[in-house]
Amino acid sequence: MKDVLIITSYFPPETGAASNRIFHLAEGLKEHRFNVSVLTPLPNYPTGEIFKAYKGKFQHTSTENSILINRLWIYASNSKNKLLRLIAMLSYSFSLVWFFIWNKIPKTVIVQSPPLIVAFTCMLFLKSKKRHLILNVSDLWPIAGLELGAFKKNFSYQLLERIERFNYKRADLVLGQSEEILAHVRSVVMEKNTFLYRNYPEFESPDLNYSPSNGNIKMVYAGLLGIAQGIYRLCQELDYTHIEFHIYGSGAEQEKIETYILNHPELPITYHGHVSRRELHNVLLQYDLTIIPLLKRIYGSVPSKIFEYAKLGLPMLYFGGGEGETIIKKHDLGWVAEAGNYEELNRVLASIENEMLSRTMRQNIIENGRKEFDFKSQLKRLKDII
Known part of the structure; x- marks a missing residue:
């Protein structure tokens, strides 16, 4: 049975596409006889506050449906203030480094990106230990941030571009949820191994019991x-x-x-x-x-x-x-x-x-x-x- 560690910034009981995607990936790999563990922050998304059941904890470890889940400390924030958001990402990165130092890490590691800085932390500290690193890219940062008006093309943006390129270069395999993501990755790092991994859901389609509305x-x-x-x-x-x-x-x-x-x-x-x-x-x-x-x-x-x-x-x-x-x-x-x-x-x-x-x-x-x-x-x- 092959050991796989998934490192993500979002995981249930948090809600949203990123959380669902990683949850189904973990469950699916487990069903294919992988020994799956997950590293994630204490639940805080999208409220920006640690969920009530986890408040006051520095770390929480549990086994849920045969998956070992380590939840690490984070300075939680959903503030629009860029400095506070950066502090939140760095706090989780520091928790990851601490975990890497004191725990045995499997040879195969799947890292969720974005956040870029969290992915950078993993790529920097784990590649030196000759891990097989798989980068799961769900959105293109910093490009998406630029298009949304969150970034300007300045020194900070150029630094994020360098971090992005570093992450792609260090990855042994890049998963992307769209063809556009994979095309961009290959434009940044030539001949990179890539795999189209869409965020397909895993549930039974319901029975149809529907009639169109008569009014609006x-x-x-x-x-x-x-x-x-x-x-x-x-x-x-x-x-x-x-x-x-x-x-x-x-x-x-x-x-x-x-x-x-x-x-x-x-x-x-x-x-x-x-x-x-x-x-x-x-x-x-x-x-x-x-x-x-x-x-x-x-x-x-x-x-x-x-x-x-x-x-x-x-x-x-x-x-x-x-x-x-x-x-x-x-x-x-x-x-x-x-x-x-x-x-x-x-x-x-x-x-x-x-x-x-x-x-x-x-x-x-x-x-x-x-x-x-x-x-x-x-x-x-x-x-x-x-």
């Missing part, structure tokens, strides 16, 4: 209410003539969204708060359509919601551009509108009729999801090269 289309967004998703702007720009908008999740824009809804009671917008992923799957089935937005097109980004909603059979309106748009079109998963073009978004919404959102359409989406986005077959290919 019930459109839902579920996920992080962050700057990149632009849900606050979306609330302001949508044409509500033929739709009602339902929102689930939490994040930096939550308070602004709640205030906007309070100040505009005439608009058919409902904020439902945060629910667990398991609950969410059942909740989403009552809606006619889901929207997957990005405030700006982010190079390399493919929202994992695409694959999750395909298994649910939920028709999608994609509003983010790039590779995600291509996937929606190629596999007939719904509609697309040009990223950032709210006039086009409203035109597309106006063109969607209740009759289009049929049980047949949902069944076709589920079948395409089963065929094209299969977690088990992807994992089988991955485990053969680890």
Whole structure:
């Protein structure tokens, strides 16, 4: 039985795409007879506060479903202050170094990136011990930060680019969740071994029990209410003539969204708060359509919601551009509108009729999801090269 250590900044009971992705990877490798352990911070995302059950602890070790999980100390923060965010990342990096010094590390290590600095810490301290290092790249930093306006092209940005290049060079294998990510990696480090590893979900598709709404289309967004998703702007720009908008999740824009809804009671917008992923799957089935937005097109980004909603059979309106748009079109998963073009978004919404959102359409989406986005077959290919 081969030992594998996964190092990540996000893991359940935290929620979100990154946490789900690593959890399913760990579970999948365990089922393929790998001896899996996980290194992660004390749970704190997305609130920026250590979860109640873990407060006051410097380290927490548990075995969950035969997976050893070591949760390390972190200075938790979700502040917009860049210095505080940097301190948070460095604190986890210091905890990792301390763990590396005092514990035996398996020969095979999978490292999640971003955060770049955390990945850099792993690449720097573990490569010297001749580990087989696998870098799992879910987003391209610092490029994504530049496109979102979080960075400027200055000395700090150039330093992050050097860290990024260092991480790629030190990795024996790079996993990327999009073709764009892998193309970028190969442009930075020529002839690097890469593997396309999408964030496919692992759950049973539900039984279809759905009838289209007779009145306005019930459109839902579920996920992080962050700057990149632009849900606050979306609330302001949508044409509500033929739709009602339902929102689930939490994040930096939550308070602004709640205030906007309070100040505009005439608009058919409902904020439902945060629910667990398991609950969410059942909740989403009552809606006619889901929207997957990005405030700006982010190079390399493919929202994992695409694959999750395909298994649910939920028709999608994609509003983010790039590779995600291509996937929606190629596999007939719904509609697309040009990223950032709210006039086009409203035109597309106006063109969607209740009759289009049929049980047949949902069944076709589920079948395409089963065929094209299969977690088990992807994992089988991955485990053969680890």
